[in-house]
Amino acid sequence: MFLSESERKRRKEQIERERGITPAMKRYTEIKAGVITSSVGVGVMIVLYVLMQSIISSGHPSARAAAILSRLWVAGVIPFFVGLALIINGVFVSKRLVEIAGQETQTDVLRSAGETPALRPADTAEFIPPSFGVTEDTTKHLGSPSRKQ
16 A cells, blocks of 8 residues: 555566566467457447348438448447557567566576575574675674583
C-alpha cells in the first residue's frame, strides 16, 4: 500500500518471472489475442452482412431502413482493427520491450554474480569482504578465544 510505483512494478515483474512469465511469452500472448480479436471482427462482419442482406431481400423494408441494414456490417470493423492493433503492437513494439528486458536480466545476473554469498558459520576464520562500507579496514580479525582451564 505504501510502495512507490516503481517498487510495485519491480515486485510485479519479479512475481511474473518466478511464475515463468517472460516478456517473450507476454509478447506471444498479445499477438495471439490480436489474431483472435481480428478473427472475431471478420466473423462479425460476415455474419452481419449475410444476416442484413437476407432481411433486406426477404421483405420490403423502406429505402431508409434498407440503407441502414445494408451498412450494419461495418460494426465488425471495430474489433477487427483492435485485433490488428494488438498484432502490430506485439510484433513491433513488444519486440523492443523483450530486448530491453533481456538486457536488464543480463545486468541483474552480472550484479548478483558479484555479490557476496551468505554468511558462513560463526566458527570460521574467514571474513567475507564487503562490497562497500563506511569504515574501511578499521576492524581486525581477532583470534579464536582460548579455552581456560
